[in-house]
Amino acid sequence: MNKHAIHQLILEKLRDDLEVAQRAAQTAYETATHEENIAENKYDTLGLEASYLAAGQAKRVEEIRQALGLFQNLTLRAYDEQTGIQVGALLGLEDENGHEQWLFLGPDGAGLKVYVVGQLITVITPRSPLGQSLVGKFEGDEVQIVVAGTRQQFTVTEVK
Structure with a gap:
């Protein structure tokens, strides 16, 4: 198994996940801010619920972005029998x-x-x-x- 090829697959998967999460976050934001979702009374919580969803989606986007950045900066090293298993193994x-x-x-x-x-x-x-x-x-x-x-x-x- 080629570790470099697997690293590339992980990067591709993270990029795909980021794209999906960004679309979901945008949709949730648009729903939360749409004029039809403005509360008409104290029991009308659709806009509030949509804003919670939008915040969660934005957090997920940031988590994936962080993981992608860490993987992009990961330097793969050959297994070293002196140090044992390390990040990138x-x-x-x-x-x-x-x-x-x-x-x-x-x-x-x-x-x-x-x-x-x-x-x-x-x-x-x-x-x-x-x-x-x-x-x-x-x-x-x-x-x-x-x-x-x-x-x-x-x-x-x-x-x-």
């Missing part, structure tokens, strides 16, 4: 049941998913419990996290 994990997954440890954009030749790759960040436990680990290392009171164990199978 592409890695394979295997759980206790033998299920494999591929992760990209990114600076932001947690939960974003891209496919490469039918293989799902999920972006995680060092702020997540799994991301935090992976930083500095090496191929063959085991990591454990506790999610909702349940312990999960993974083995790092490959790092690029």
Whole structure:
């Protein structure tokens, strides 16, 4: 798997998501400020609800814009066996049941998913419990996290 190609797919996905979010924010803004949505009495809350939606959409646009900027400025480095897993690493994990997954440890954009030749790759960040436990680990290392009171164990199978 080519880490640089995956990085490009993540950038494309973020650009697409930004475009969709900007359109949604614009639509919500236009709805909130449309003259037909001016409250006629204290129970008429359509304009207020639309303004809350517009604010939320604007926040989402800013979050995506920030993630895009961080990914654009991300310098991809080859895996260094001295420092272990760092932001920008592409890695394979295997759980206790033998299920494999591929992760990209990114600076932001947690939960974003891209496919490469039918293989799902999920972006995680060092702020997540799994991301935090992976930083500095090496191929063959085991990591454990506790999610909702349940312990999960993974083995790092490959790092690029």
